Amino acid sequence: xxxxxxxxxxxxxxxxxxxxxxxxxxxxxxxxxxxxxxxxxxxxxxxxxxxxxxxxxxxxxxxxxxxxxxxxxxxxxxxxxxxxxxxxxxxxxxxxxxxxxxxxxxxxxxxxxxxxxxxxxxxxxxxxxxxxxxxxxxxxxxxxxxxxxxxxxxxxxxxxxxxxxxxxxxxxxxxxxxxxxxxxxxxxxxxxxxxxxxxxxxxxxxxxxxxxxxxxxxxxxxxxxxxxxxxxxxxxxxxxxxxxxxxxxxxxxxxxxxxxxxxxxxxxxxxxxxxxxxxxxxxxxxxxxxxxxxxxxxxxxxxxxxxxxxxxxxxxxxxxxxxxxxxxxxxxxxxxxxxxxxxxxxxxxxxxxxxxxxxxxxxxxxxxxxxxxxxxxxxxxxxxxxxxxxxxxxxxxxxxxxxxxxxxxxxxxxxxxxxxxxxxxxxxxxxxxxxxxxxxxxxxxxxxxxxxxxxxxxxxxxxxxxxxxxxxxxxxx
Amino acid sequence: xxxxxxxxxxxxxxxxxxxxxxxxxxxxxxxxxxxxxxxxxxxxxxxxxxxxxxxxxxxxxxxxxxxxxxxxxxxxxxxxxxxxxxxxxxxxxxxxxxxxxxxxxxxxxxxxxxxxxxxxxxxxxxxxxxxxxxxxxxxxxxxxxxxxxxxxxxxxxxxxxxxxxxxxxxxxxxxxxxxxxxxxxxxxxxxxxxxxxxxxxxxxxxxxxxxxxxxxxxxxxxxxxxxxxxxxxxxxxxxxxxxxxxxxxxxxxxxxxxxxxxxxxxxxxxxxxxxxxxxxxxxxxxxxxxxxxxxxxxxxxxxxxxxxxxxxxxxxxxxxxxxxxxxxxxxxxxxxxxxxxxxxxxxxxxxxxxxxxxxxxxxxxxxxxxxxxxxxxxxxxxxxxxxxxxxxxxxxxxxxxxxxxxxxxxxxxxxxxxxxxxxxxxxxxxxxxxxxxxxxxxxxxxxxxxxxxxxxxxxxxxxxxxxxxxxxxxxxxxxxxxxxxxxxxxxxxxxxxxxxxx
Numbered sequence: 001x002x003x004x005x006x007x008x009x010x011x012x013x014x015x016x017x018x019x020x021x022x023x024x025x026x027x028x029x030x031x032x033x034x035x036x037x038x039x040x041x042x043x044x045x046x047x048x049x050x051x052x053x054x055x056x057x058x059x060x061x062x063x064x065x066x067x068x069x070x071x072x073x074x075x076x077x078x079x080x081x082x083x084x085x086x087x088x089x090x091x092x093x094x095x096x097x098x099x100x101x102x103x104x105x106x107x108x109x110x111x112x113x114x115x116x117x118x119x120x121x122x123x124x125x126x127x128x129x130x131x132x133x134x135x136x137x138x139x140x141x142x143x144x145x146x147x148x149x150x151x152x153x154x155x156x157x158x159x160x161x162x163x164x165x166x167x168x169x170x171x172x173x174x175x176x177x178x179x180x181x182x183x184x185x186x187x188x189x190x191x192x193x194x195x196x197x198x199x200x201x202x203x204x205x206x207x208x209x210x211x212x213x214x215x216x217x218x219x220x221x222x223x224x225x226x227x228x229x230x231x232x233x234x235x236x237x238x239x240x241x242x243x244x245x246x247x248x249x250x251x252x253x254x255x256x257x258x259x260x261x262x263x264x265x266x267x268x269x270x271x272x273x274x275x276x277x278x279x280x281x282x283x284x285x286x287x288x289x290x291x292x293x294x295x296x297x298x299x300x301x302x303x304x305x306x307x308x309x310x311x312x313x314x315x316x317x318x319x320x321x322x323x324x325x326x327x328x329x330x331x332x333x334x335x336x337x338x339x340x341x342x343x344x345x346x347x348x349x350x351x352x353x354x355x356x357x358x359x360x361x362x363x364x365x366x367x368x369x370x371x372x373x374x375x376x377x378x379x380x381x382x383x384x385x386x387x388x389x390x391x392x393x394x395x396x397x398x399x400x401x402x403x404x405x406x407x408x409x410x411x412x413x414x415x416x417x418x419x420x421x422x423x424x425x426x427x428x429x430x431x432x433x434x435x436x437x438x439x440x441x442x443x444x445x446x447x448x449x450x451x452x453x454x455x456x457x458x459x460x461x462x463x464x465x466x467x468x469x470x471x472x473x474x475x476x477x
Numbered sequence: 478x479x480x481x482x483x484x485x486x487x488x489x490x491x492x493x494x495x496x497x498x499x500x501x502x503x504x505x506x507x508x509x510x511x512x513x514x515x516x517x518x519x520x521x522x523x524x525x526x527x528x529x530x531x532x533x534x535x536x537x538x539x540x541x542x543x544x545x546x547x548x549x550x551x552x553x554x555x556x557x558x559x560x561x562x563x564x565x566x567x568x569x570x571x572x573x574x575x576x577x578x579x580x581x582x583x584x585x586x587x588x589x590x591x592x593x594x595x596x597x598x599x600x601x602x603x604x605x606x607x608x609x610x611x612x613x614x615x616x617x618x619x620x621x622x623x624x625x626x627x628x629x630x631x632x633x634x635x636x637x638x639x640x641x642x643x644x645x646x647x648x649x650x651x652x653x654x655x656x657x658x659x660x661x662x663x664x665x666x667x668x669x670x671x672x673x674x675x676x677x678x679x680x681x682x683x684x685x686x687x688x689x690x691x692x693x694x695x696x697x698x699x700x701x702x703x704x705x706x707x708x709x710x711x712x713x714x715x716x717x718x719x720x721x722x723x724x725x726x727x728x729x730x731x732x733x734x735x736x737x738x739x740x741x742x743x744x745x746x747x748x749x750x751x752x753x754x755x756x757x758x759x760x761x762x763x764x765x766x767x768x769x770x771x772x773x774x775x776x777x778x779x780x781x782x783x784x785x786x787x788x789x790x791x792x793x794x795x796x797x798x799x800x801x802x803x804x805x806x807x808x809x810x811x812x813x814x815x816x817x818x819x820x821x822x823x824x825x826x827x828x829x830x831x832x833x834x835x836x837x838x839x840x841x842x843x844x845x846x847x848x849x850x851x852x853x854x855x856x857x858x859x860x861x862x863x864x865x866x867x868x869x870x871x872x873x874x875x876x877x878x879x880x881x882x883x884x885x886x887x888x889x890x891x892x893x894x895x896x897x898x899x900x901x902x903x904x905x906x907x908x909x910x911x912x913x914x915x916x917x918x919x920x921x922x923x924x925x926x927x928x929x930x931x932x933x934x935x936x937x938x939x940x941x942x943x944x945x946x947x948x949x950x951x952x953x954x955x956x957x958x959x960x961x962x963x964x965x966x967x968x969x970x971x972x973x974x975x976x977x978x979x
């Protein structure tokens with residue numbers, strides 16, 4: 001009988017923090033500046049420069065630690081991780097090894113197989129490296145230090161996950177927690193959230209873990225799922241053939257759906273960690289910790305429970321809306337303005353998600369003002385515009401954040417209910433469509449719909465559909 | 478004299494430059510001279526003095542800066558080939574303070590490469606010679622700064638002290654050198670050797686000058702996380718000739734074995750002077766003295782191995798002309814760019830931090846450091862000031878020390894523990910040996926107690942008499958042909974590290 005295997009997975013997740021300035025200097029963390037414009041002597045490793053810790057980094061790390069049930073080390077230190085690489089200007093990275101800021105936490109995930117807590121071993125603060133750009137034309141490599149010194153936290157899980165499904169659930173939960181805290185936008189594609197997967201397999205029932213590999217270069221949840229399945233299959237195949245799994249770092253190629261060895265344990269670096277003598281220990285007072293605790297916002301789980309209780313919207317909607325901090329914020333702000341949760345939810349669940357999908361955008365990228373959506377709902381409810389026009393105006397709000405009332409005014413989109421105007425148009429439509437008229441009279445109810453459509457078309461969508469319907473029935477009756 | 482308008486700033490600066498022109502061919506105190514800009518700066522400072530915007534005691538006074546302290550627009554090499562062309566785009570905080578006080582930097586002084594050494598012989602720009610006897614070393618690593626002050630090329634200079642690098646050459650050159658409490662002078666812009674031990678400090682003829690210079694250098698600096706916000710930055714008020722009742726301890730473990738009898742006699746004589754002035758002087762056991770050297774070389778080398786990793790040929794400084802690929806560029810640039818002593822310490826430091834050795838060496842050294850601090854804490858429960866020798870010997874002959882690095886390391890025994898404990902210490906000239914070479918006495922204070930050692934030094938100086946430099950300096954220098962000072966490393970094979978006098 002074939003042997004049964006179990007997959008054991010632990011994750012190292014890097015999250016780029018949303019601070020305005022870098023972790024050890026005052027340079028901007030903004031994305032996309034011209035190369036080496038967001039730099040100074042500190043983040044380019046000039047001789048004699050010294051790091052000074054950004055307090056906001058500590059607060060974000062604490063906030064994430066608290067939200068994931070971690071213990072906070074109120075006396076923590078920075079260590080130097082020594083290795084030579086040109087993207088690392090000092091040839092050491094300032095990180096935390098001996099006393100990381102958070103440790104021993106966990107978060108609960110829910111999958112088809114039920115609820116489960118995934119342990120968090122530690123969270124530590126560190127600096128990001130620069131970026132190497134290979135110039136094919138001149139055959140040389142250039143370095144951009146704009147990203148050098150951008151603050152990161154690394155969240156190291158326990159090896160508690162057993163499937164790709166659990167991994168995705170864990171990452172999704174983690175992403176939401178961090179986004180809700182405002183600590184990062186957590187975009188996998190842009191690299192503001194990166195996950196390395198440590199994976200081993202063992203026979204079901206075995207007590208010892210198998211030899212693990214670490215996989216890097218995973219740029220989407222889908223890639224992570226594929227990499228896990230691919231690596232699991234590769235390791236099982238090795239074991240079935242009686243070959244050993246080698247402890248090594250592998251690079252996942254999502255196009256080829258295969259991982260390639262980067263370096264084995266034998267040629268792994270000896271990082272020669274030691275406490276950074278340029279930085280003093282971070283001492284977190286009880287008061288500081290309490291202040292951060294007091295500022296913790298409502299997180300997803302609590303928000304979802306509140307939505308179910310507070311708003312009369314379907315459970316499914318509540319889950320989708322709270323599944324993105326931005327979407328939830330827009331929902332709450334708009335609802336607070338117009339007092340119509342159901343209608344706000346409909347706009348977000350319907351048109352908003354449709355347009356996001358069409359544009360390949362994330363809800364986090366929504367830019368329109370909640371005031372404008374609230375106004376649109378008000379205009380619709382008041383009968384100032386009809387549903388068709390509302391959708392058109394909403395698109396304008398979605399893309400250009402226009403003020404709806406002025407837009408409707410300027411473009412003459414107000415709903416026309418005036419009997420005289422409508423009557424003239426309807427009479428014209430009846431005259432122009434004798435076939436439909438006789439169909440309707442012959443009992444084909446559908447033909448009426450066509451005539452309503454024709455009228456709306458002539459009215460450029462602005463007609464009051466109820467009034468048109470009534471007029472047609474009257475004139476044909 | 479400048480304040481009294483007896484001398485203009487330009488005249489003072491020109492006099493300094495003339496003196497350098499006359500002596501430095503032999504002494505080789507300077508790696509880079511900045512005469513033209515110094516004169517322009519002199520006029521600017523003069524205007525400031527004239528219109529009253531600059532008024533401190535150091536306004537318009539020429540100064541030399543050790544070449545590991547960054548000076549904007551002025552080459553800063555650490556006396557290493559690997560930084561032969563490095564022109565910093567910023568100044569160290571200490572230099573900013575100096576500029577704000579109206580100081581006029583005339584150039585950058587020679588040192589042991591990256592401050593690693595006790596003789597100023599490991600410089601890639603040739604050895605510096607001792608003005609008292611050019612056949613002898615000036616000590617190190619701030620040898621260029623101390624020799625420049627001793628020879629009156631400049632009235633004062635800035636040095637840095639990681640294990641004695643201000644006090645020991647101060648003693649060898651017969652000048653006064655003060656290492657402040659760790660955290661007193663900002664390290665921003667000081668090119669790090671051992672970050673947890675490095676401090677910038679003043680080198681001058683006497684303690685009055687040192688106190689005034691320290692007052693100008695010291696500041697709380699947000700750019701340096703290890704900078705300490707002190708309650709007061711006033712040091713000159715301690716220049717009082719009164720040590721009545723001051724308790725001074727002499728560690729008996731500093732005396733005897735390994736200490737030159739002539740040095741011991743001079744140090745004891747200095748203690749007697751203070752006793753006669755009313756201080757209570759007694760000997761005591763400091764303990765752990767013999768552990769300071771191994772702890773220091775482990776900690777300083779470990780930090781140095783990481784601090785010096787950034788010199789890799791990628792961003793600035795020396796890059797090997799020929800290489801194949803990245804790793805070859807790293808290896809060649811660093812192999813060719815660093816000197817022997819620096820490489821020795823990088824290797825030592827990398828070793829003690831390696832996995833499997835970290836606990837046995839680095840952690841143990843940190844624990845030893847903590848114990849040494851405790852033994853000083855106990856001593857300062859009983860004494861205001863600790864008095865002892867600066868170095869076991871007077872300045873050795875050129876070439877004598879480098880042949881035996883271990884012996885050279887042991888020469889740091891009285892200065893190193895002061896850095897490990899973060900304490901302030903000052904070296905004060907207290908006589909000469911039979912060969913006419915200067916001897917220094919060291920006064921050590923508890924953390925932030927600079928004023929106590931300044932007071933003791935001042936009282937001692939009042940009894941000793943005013944500062945005496947080497948007599949017939951030009952005659953002494955004439956015995957040595959010009960440019961004989963330039964060592965191998967500055968030879969024609971590396972034109973890039975030739976002395977730059979501009």
